[in-house]
Amino acid sequence: MLTQRDSQNRDEPGYPLIPVWTGEQIRAAEKPLLDAGEGEALMRRASWGLAAHILQILQAQRGSVYGATVVGLIGSGNNGGDGLYALASLRRRGVDARAVLLRPTCHTQALTAFCQAGGQLQTTIDDGADLILDAVVGTGFSGSFDAPSLPQDSVVVACDLPSGVDAETGAVRGTAIRADHTVTFGGLKTGLLLGQGRAFSGVLHTVDIGLGAHLPEPAGYVMSELVDIPGTTGGAGITTQAGVDNLLRFRPRDTRRIDHSSGSGGAARNLAGEAVPVLRRRGPDADAHKYSRGVLHLLVGSPRYPGAAQLSVGAALATGVGMAQVQAPDAVAQAVVNHWPETVASDQAERAAAMVIGPGLGDDSQRLAQAEALLQQSRRNAVPCVLDASALELITPELLADAGYAGSLGKHTVLTPHTGEAQKLAERLGDLQLQDALAEQKVLAAAPRLAQLTGAVVVLKGPVTVIAAPGDEPPLLHTEPAPGLATAGTGDVLAGIIGALLATQEESARYCAALGVALHAAAARRLDPRGHGRFGASALLGVLAD
Numbered sequence: 001m002l003t004q005r006d007s008q009n010r011d012e013p014g015y016p017l018i019p020v021w022t023g024e025q026i027r028a029a030e031k032p033l034l035d036a037g038e039g040e041a042l043m044r045r046a047s048w049g050l051a052a053h054i055l056q057i058l059q060a061q062r063g064s065v066y067g068a069t070v071v072g073l074i075g076s077g078n079n080g081g082d083g084l085y086a087l088a089s090l091r092r093r094g095v096d097a098r099a100v101l102l103r104p105t106c107h108t109q110a111l112t113a114f115c116q117a118g119g120q121l122q123t124t125i126d127d128g129a130d131l132i133l134d135a136v137v138g139t140g141f142s143g144s145f146d147a148p149s150l151p152q153d154s155v156v157v158a159c160d161l162p163s164g165v166d167a168e169t170g171a172v173r174g175t176a177i178r179a180d181h182t183v184t185f186g187g188l189k190t191g192l193l194l195g196q197g198r199a200f201s202g203v204l205h206t207v208d209i210g211l212g213a214h215l216p217e218p219a220g221y222v223m224s225e226l227v228d229i230p231g232t233t234g235g236a237g238i239t240t241q242a243g244v245d246n247l248l249r250f251r252p253r254d255t256r257r258i259d260h261s262s263g264s265g266g267a268a269r270n271l272a273g274e275a276v277p278v279l280r281r282r283g284p285d286a287d288a289h290k291y292s293r294g295v296l297h298l299l300v301g302s303p304r305y306p307g308a309a310q311l312s313v314g315a316a317l318a319t320g321v322g323m324a325q326v327q328a329p330d331a332v333a334q335a336v337v338n339h340w341p342e343t344v345a346s347d348q349a350e351r352a353a354a355m356v357i358g359p360g361l362g363d364d365s366q367r368l369a370q371a372e373a374l375l376q377q378s379r380r381n382a383v384p385c386v387l388d389a390s391a392l393e394l395i396t397p398e399l400l401a402d403a404g405y406a407g408s409l410g411k412h413t414v415l416t417p418h419t420g421e422a423q424k425l426a427e428r429l430g431d432l433q434l435q436d437a438l439a440e441q442k443v444l445a446a447a448p449r450l451a452q453l454t455g456a457v458v459v460l461k462g463p464v465t466v467i468a469a470p471g472d473e474p475p476l477l478h479t480e481p482a483p484g485l486a487t488a489g490t491g492d493v494l495a496g497i498i499g500a501l502l503a504t505q506e507e508s509a510r511y512c513a514a515l516g517v518a519l520h521a522a523a524a525r526r527l528d529p530r531g532h533g534r535f536g537a538s539a540l541l542g543v544l545a546d
């Protein structure tokens, strides 16, 4: 039976978590199967899935597959083998599939299968091809890649990973082939979502090649921007072909197509019927009052940056709190109250269920002293707290070493640095491992390291945002593009959103931080679905409540 709360939540968008692995993890999962002599079977499954996706793409593009021209660019390893087997399958469906061998050697059995299906080798890449298949190099990529030039008008499909993209970091080494679609095997790879990998991969499709039980704990979970789609979600440890495709293809504007009336009390499920974790905001209890719902205390703004206070308070109100109270110099507090009359100006944080410390404090020494005192109060009483912007400068080796706190800020504290702020923190804490990870743009390593060093939840912000908690829970990633967020003040909005969630949700700080990041980006994508970036941070406030 559904409770009143469940029925409210069913209308609330949720963000299913999809597991992702590094290329090395996928290769390690394949190893026992390869050792058991199943390599050929894996390759057949991969290539069959690849061909099936190419047929769908051709069908959508041309209205039919018969007579379509596909040119495969074939490398020397198993990636090329997958490509050749897929081309052989396509020929059997009436596709004019040809191959260009880009290296002196290739997978011999796959070449034989291609030739037996009537395939011809050629030395040039035709201008008129409907589709180019990039099967030059996949997870075995080393060194640097020199991408061939491709005809402008052909759709490009990458086999497993666009050639030239690092399977772990998404970095392009040399030049890479830019794909419109990537069909990847065994599970989503981090390199398809991080760095330049996201832009080079196009639409992602996955093919389940039966690695299931061999897959290790994921390197992280990517938050999908979706509501419930019963039966179509890729779950932990299982990546389902239809599931992940649907998840990654859906966009917020498509949500009207999703049937809220069917389903299972709001839980997303994978094709095996298993529940997958979904991040979802809860509304207030019917019998809540403002104090039980949660008071958020914000120490924000300074004479130099009064606007930051307006943004973070406005974001907290639009996200939903029992009460927002602002601690700021009189003129700043007055401006906030004039703009948001429901706000209470207060220098006392006694009733606070959560705090936001930092947006707009700048280098105002008086404000920073107040911030330090409030941080100590949060620490003493374990009050959930967001530390943002210049409040991050309060984190020093001495603060962490403070007796009684075991070298930790505590899992109730959320730090929200962008990579520049994280770099400064790394230097202040003297941690070379973190400095190196940041310098190499290895955000999936950097965020957990900072969480480990501080004992706090870390939101490492950027085009891809990584949320990591101390301990062994895998990091969460937000990768859906929202380039318009690269504008002043959006970080202040994020701090207010996360603060409101900490004050009102019965969930961990890690959960609230991740949900806040998803709500923030979803608001930007609703406001600016095409990514034109023609909005300022304050416009986000108007769409946060949607």
Ligand SMILES: NC(=O)C1=CN([C@@H]2O[C@H](COP(=O)(O)OP(=O)(O)OC[C@H]3O[C@@H](n4cnc5c(N)ncnc54)[C@H](O)[C@@H]3O)[C@@H](O)[C@H]2O)[C@@H](O)CC1
Pocket (backbone or CB within 6 Å): 030, 034, 039, 042, 043, 044, 046, 075, 076, 077, 078, 079, 080, 082, 136, 137, 138, 139, 140, 141, 142, 143, 144, 145, 146, 159, 160, 161, 185, 209
């Ligand atoms: N291992 C397996 O059993 C399976 C592997 N699969 C496929 O196999 C791929 C991995 O296969 P491999 O381990 O053979 O590796 P790849 O085929 O990805 O790459 C290795 C080959 O590419 C060449 N190469 C490396 N760096 C290069 C560069 N910078 N420029 C040009 N050529 C370069 C190497 O000389 C080597 O021959 C996966 O991406 C996937 O497509 C799938 O068939 C599923 C099963």
Ligand SMILES: Nc1ncnc2c1ncn2[C@@H]1O[C@H](COP(=O)(O)OP(=O)(O)O)[C@@H](O)[C@H]1O
Pocket (backbone or CB within 6 Å): 389, 418, 461, 462, 463, 464, 465, 481, 482, 483, 484, 485, 486, 487, 488, 489, 490, 491, 492, 493, 494, 520
């Ligand atoms: N190119 C981008 N794509 C998506 N999100 C971005 C991009 N650049 C910045 N962001 C997001 O915008 C916000 C900026 O925060 P921050 O740098 O603290 O801004 P400010 O201090 O001006 O408020 C973060 O949430 C970050 O993840």
